[in-house]
Amino acid sequence: MKIEDKKRVLREMVLHRRFEERCYQAYIERKIGGFLHLYPGQEACCNGVMEAARPGHDYVITGYRDHVHAIKCGSDPKEVMAELYGKETGSSKGRGGSMHIFDAAHRFMGGYALVGGPFPLAAGIAKAIQLKGGDEIAICFLGDAANNQGVFHETLNMAALWNLPVLFVCENNRYGIGTSIERSTAVVHQHKRVAAYNIEASECDGQDVEVVYEHARKAVDHVRSGKGPYFLELMTYRYRGHSMSDSRGYRTREEEELWKQRDPIFILRDRLIAAGELTMEAYEALEKETDAYIENEVIKFSEESPEPRVEDLEKYVLADRASQQQWLTGQAA
Amino acid sequence: MAQIMLWEAIQRAHDEEMARDPLVICMGEDIGVAGGTYKATKGLYEKYGPLRVMDTPISEGGFTGLAIGASFLGVRPVVEIMSVNFAWLAMDQMFNSAAKIRYMSGGQLEAPCVFRSAGGAAHQLGAQHSARMEKVFMGIAGLRVVTPSNPKQAYGLLKSAIRSNDPVFINEHELMYNMKGEVPDSEYFHPLEGSDIARSGTDVTLFGYNISVHWCLKAAEILDKQYGISAEVIDLYSLSPLDRAGIKQSVSKTHRAVIAEEDEAPVGVGAEIIAIINEECFFELDAAPVRVHSALVPQPYNHTLEKAAIPDHEDVVKAVLKLFGKA
Known part of the structure; x- marks a missing residue:
């Protein structure tokens, strides 16, 4: 990774971290409703992979822990936060919420709330790319627990069978809601499960963004060059609970502290400081600037944006009628 | 053609x-x-x-x-x-x-x-x-x-x-x-919404879809020839959305309705159509609408039991005769 890229990625990861922490606060203040799944601790996963890919060009799909993936693909943080506020200016016009951020213009194909649900959708996106003949790839980010769903195996089989351009990124954060991987899964190292389908797979540290980047480059190149699917497993950890209703009673504070010693932001920050490319003062200023941006722009925009109109409750259920006239009535418009 | x-x-x-x-x-x-x-x-x-x-x-x-x-x-x-x-x-x-x-x-x-x-x-x-x-x-x-x-x-x-x-x-x-x-030999697009009048009639509306349209048509024939009852048959090729206007129009004309479905009750197509009739044209009714449906059983293998579980045109005829007090 070039030095300028490392500095930019550090800035982005700080934004991702502070954005999520601000969501936490807004949830406590009841500005955000429903379920809220936060990403702190896992930032190197999304950032490392997407640095190796082409954000906005490649198609990305993920589960419900989706804010950071959308922003990394190019979504405006203001629109993501406004979605959490349920506003008409939100990514999904307030109809989706935290778990359903979408940004088709940046090819962020969404957050989905059925664990494992995006697997076949990702393969389908790859199938469409294959039919259309583009150089894009489909990237599917999901957690380790999703691999216990049947569609994981069904999808791997089809992706290998049809040589689909899809990269599966497994963010192995060791917990499926409140059940540890050792208690739910016979095989802890997920990439081993993929070997059965003749799919290239590897595992690496998910806390060091440069390590993720190096592995992801190989994975992305493999998929983009037409060699078929790839499965990349990143060993990581989420600091907060599965969602806001999770008090983390299933794991020890010592375990959490141990992982925080390998914080993805601090690893990169300290490396840049050691290389003489950054000072602690500059880093602290960056955090303050980021907080100011989130407060003065992101939160302000979300607070001031209008609610969706109740008259539009049924808008977007089906396609706009005028465009469908001939198929609905049998008569040309 | x-x-x-x-x-x-x-x-x-x-x-x-x-x-x-x-x-x-x-x-x-x-x-x-x-x-x-x-x-x-x-x-x-x-x-x-x-x-x-x-x-x-x-x-x-x-x-x-x-x-x-x-x-x-x-x-x-x-x-x-x-x-x-x-x-x-x-x-x-x-x-x-x-x-x-x-x-x-x-x-x-x-x-x-x-x-x-x-x-x-x-x-x-x-x-x-x-x-x-x-x-x-x-x-x-x-x-x-x-x-x-x-x-x-x-x-x-x-x-x-x-x-x-x-x-x-x-x-x-x-x-x-x-x-x-x-x-048709030339390209043809069937509407995804609405319903078809498969047979016109004046005394009772028989609602069917898919295979039950054929039970209704056969029943209408029998009702006409043997009992002098003129049945209208509505083909509900669209089940979602259902054709509220078409249902209302026909029942407002005939004042009686029988819904034939291979689906089981409860929670079948018939229940939904009766709800629509109630909402759209309750005061047009001369009799309570009736549904003809399958028995609520996992489909039996045995031929006789299977036949008993699934309705046919005879059940539609019986339901209509009951509406007219003839059975």
Whole structure:
């Protein structure tokens, strides 16, 4: 990774971290409703992979822990936060919420709330790319627990069978809601499960963004060059609970502290400081600037944006009628 | 106008749409090299190749989801679910992904997918291969449900479903693929909404869809010839949305209604139509509407028990006679 890229990625990861922490606060203040799944601790996963890919060009799909993936693909943080506020200016016009951020213009194909649900959708996106003949790839980010769903195996089989351009990124954060991987899964190292389908797979540290980047480059190149699917497993950890209703009673504070010693932001920050490319003062200023941006722009925009109109409750259920006239009535418009 | 079989009508719709648009594809179990369980995709594999006519593994949830994902990018997949009983395995993707994507993305994405499936009791296929599941599909926001009663509808509904930007579930019947009927020689798009008047009448409305349209027509014939009762038959080829205006219009004319469905009650098509009649034209009624439906049992294998579980035209006649106090 070039030095300028490392500095930019550090800035982005700080934004991702502070954005999520601000969501936490807004949830406590009841500005955000429903379920809220936060990403702190896992930032190197999304950032490392997407640095190796082409954000906005490649198609990305993920589960419900989706804010950071959308922003990394190019979504405006203001629109993501406004979605959490349920506003008409939100990514999904307030109809989706935290778990359903979408940004088709940046090819962020969404957050989905059925664990494992995006697997076949990702393969389908790859199938469409294959039919259309583009150089894009489909990237599917999901957690380790999703691999216990049947569609994981069904999808791997089809992706290998049809040589689909899809990269599966497994963010192995060791917990499926409140059940540890050792208690739910016979095989802890997920990439081993993929070997059965003749799919290239590897595992690496998910806390060091440069390590993720190096592995992801190989994975992305493999998929983009037409060699078929790839499965990349990143060993990581989420600091907060599965969602806001999770008090983390299933794991020890010592375990959490141990992982925080390998914080993805601090690893990169300290490396840049050691290389003489950054000072602690500059880093602290960056955090303050980021907080100011989130407060003065992101939160302000979300607070001031209008609610969706109740008259539009049924808008977007089906396609706009005028465009469908001939198929609905049998008569040309 | 040519007389063709219902499977041929479906095959022709596939063929025309695939020839027109390279992004129309079809997939399902045994639909390619084997030519399709019901022959509905016969010859397409040879013509369009394996990339567009996909023989899938037996993974209903997986390949249905794959089709939906492809449709997000403008591909128009026609998915054949070999038996509607297997659609349970695909419903997570149909309902949670295809039906909801437009809404939960605020109109950014859509899933222009077609899901075709054969349902209904055929001959002694037992509990897990005889399901009627239209009642499950018609309660899902964001999903259109249509069901053909003849080859013309089978052809025209599939053509319209492929062109539609909404996901459409097409409920076919296992016993009807070899039914013959007239299909226009020129291209024809059947409306995805509304209902057809299959027979005009004045004394009672018989509502049917798919196979039960034929029970109703046969019953109307008997009622006319043997009892002097003039029955109107309404073909509800669209189960979602149901044709409120058409239901109201006919019942307001005849003042009596019988709904015939192969589905079981409770929670069937009949219950929904009676609710619509109550909402739209309750004071037009001369008698309480009646539904004719299957017994609420897992489909028995034994031939006699199976016959007892499924209604037919005689049950429709009996229901009408009861309405008129003649039975």
